Amino acid sequence: MRWSIVLLAVIACGSKPPAVAEPSDDDDGSPFARGADFKPKAFGVEVKGEGRPVVLIPGLGCPGEVWESTVEALGEGYETHVLTLSGFAGRPAIKEPLSAAARRDLARYIRSRKLDRPIIVGHSMGGFIAYWLASYHPDLTGPVIVVDAGPALSGDMEEAKALRSKWKNASDEEFSTHTRIAFASMTRNPKRMETVIQKVAKSDRRAFADAIYEMVTTDLTEQVNEIKSPVLILAADGGFQKRIRGQVETIPDHEMIVLKGTKHFVMFDDPAGFTRVVAKFLTTHAE
Numbered sequence: 001m002r003w004s005i006v007l008l009a010v011i012a013c014g015s016k017p018p019a020v021a022e023p024s025d026d027d028d029g030s031p032f033a034r035g036a037d038f039k040p041k042a043f044g045v046e047v048k049g050e051g052r053p054v055v056l057i058p059g060l061g062c063p064g065e066v067w068e069s070t071v072e073a074l075g076e077g078y079e080t081h082v083l084t085l086s087g088f089a090g091r092p093a094i095k096e097p098l099s100a101a102a103r104r105d106l107a108r109y110i111r112s113r114k115l116d117r118p119i120i121v122g123h124s125m126g127g128f129i130a131y132w133l134a135s136y137h138p139d140l141t142g143p144v145i146v147v148d149a150g151p152a153l154s155g156d157m158e159e160a161k162a163l164r165s166k167w168k169n170a171s172d173e174e175f176s177t178h179t180r181i182a183f184a185s186m187t188r189n190p191k192r193m194e195t196v197i198q199k200v201a202k203s204d205r206r207a208f209a210d211a212i213y214e215m216v217t218t219d220l221t222e223q224v225n226e227i228k229s230p231v232l233i234l235a236a237d238g239g240f241q242k243r244i245r246g247q248v249e250t251i252p253d254h255e256m257i258v259l260k261g262t263k264h265f266v267m268f269d270d271p272a273g274f275t276r277v278v279a280k281f282l283t284t285h286a287e
Helices: 002-012 064-074 098-112 125-136 157-168 172-184 190-200 205-216 241-247 271-284
Strands: 043-048 051-057 077-085 119-123 144-147 231-235 254-258
Touching: 043 064, 043 098, 051 064, 051 098, 051 125, 064 077, 064 119, 064 190, 064 271, 077 098, 077 125, 098 125, 098 205, 119 125, 125 144, 125 205, 157 205, 172 190, 231 241, 231 271, 241 254
Parallel strands: 051 077, 051 119, 119 144, 144 231, 231 254
Antiparallel strands: 043 077
8 A cells, every 4th residue: 555655646746856857868960850750769649630739648657548538528620649658558668768758759759740839738747748848848839738747746766766666576466456556546537547547557567667766856846937838737636736836836827727626637537627627728828
């Protein structure tokens, strides 16, 4: 049970970590870095629809299908790019730090596909990546929607190492059991979460463990003031609201809304409220 409690605290967002991880270069100067045939290593993508581009990033261990209802609710007029991060939900892992690699590959992907200031939507770890992308590439992104995540996570270096070791070295049974316990506690909609948990359990343990370590030791709180896009933070109705609010206060144009009665998977627990708030934000910031 200790593992699941600590994992929830890390994912949901806690106090400021002691170290800052430097991002890798987003463009190596190669003509293929922005070519139309660029293939990202850090994620797979499913593209649907036509219109205003939207990039949707799931959280730790999760498949892109967590955004199915969101894509459906957006309806016509949007071209959705739904990611599944490498090493998660059955996708092959990469050796690089995943959040940094996803930020780099997303910048290249947006340029290579000629996406015009796409809307960026991220949940949990996906929200963390969204902050990173929008702050390091402020002219590349459109409106940003972050679901229950802050730009810094809880824990110190020793805790980060301990978490990485425990999840990386877990047996098949331990990994399955503890992901189930942890993720089941993150929603009030267990039926909707069941298929997600099954996919999370197929994640690569090293990738999962390293992603936790990377997030705990990466602090973006002093960088998010560089974000030029309007940012909507949709937070769960829990004990981490105050911490998230404090971490995002320097973002020039931001709004934070707490949906009552929701847990970490806000879009599962109040889909109507989630859709309503997102639709209003996108209408307000139509481009």
